[in-house]
Amino acid sequence: MLKERYTLVFPPESSTKPITYLLIKQYDIEVNILKAEITAGKEGHLLIEVRGEEGNLRDGLEFLKSERINVLPLVDQISLREEECVHCGSCTSVCFSGALTMDRDTWMVNFDPGECVACGLCVHSCPLKIININFGQDDVYE
Template identity: 40%
Template sequence: MSAKKIVLTFPKDKIDKPIVYKLIKEFDLSFNILKASITPDQEGHMVLELDGDKAEIDKAIKHLKDEGVNVEFLSKEIKVNWDKCTQCGACVSICPTEALYIKDRQTMEVAFDPEKCIACELCIRPCPPRAIEVHF
């Protein structure tokens, strides 16, 4: 079994097609939609985490490309250096996927869920002590 995070860009003539659902039916994959922004008559963007047999994931990615969908791999990983973090909370409102979140409303403790992170890097600059790092 293997897992891959990918960013899909759909041309506007493809956004109403059930392309992604074929990934379950034809390639026996499961997926998590980590982020989606699709507006009628415009380009659509989706971040998916695919789980399944590696060979089937490769076939599914080829299928997406053949359908005219642009596929990019998320090869970056975001890590929080908790030794540097001051728990200021500045990153929480910026994070679009709630990967950075308030774990405890009493103490306002900040936590990070790497499963939800799409490596957009929006949190990097606003972090005063530079506690959020990008690893390649």
């Protein structure tokens, strides 16, 4: 069983289709919606976590692409310039998902983009502005 997170970018004509229902029903994929910006008739954005067998996930993602939905791995939309980080811990205090954590042995910050929900709170908390997140057209944090 694999777990992955993706941002789906819907063209306006697909914004009202029951995509998550079809992924569950036809491909036996567990879908957890983490964030959504959907308006009928406009481009929409959905952040989802999917769990399933490798073949089912692959087929499900191909189905999404066949519906002209842009499928973007979440890890590609988040960046932390680790070489510039001073490990102050400010970002870990606002990250409720566990993506940013402080290692209590080394006092170094760890970043696990696989746990991120793209809330953007860490971006604003970082005094050095070294965290960037891009979720959706109007939602660029940097």
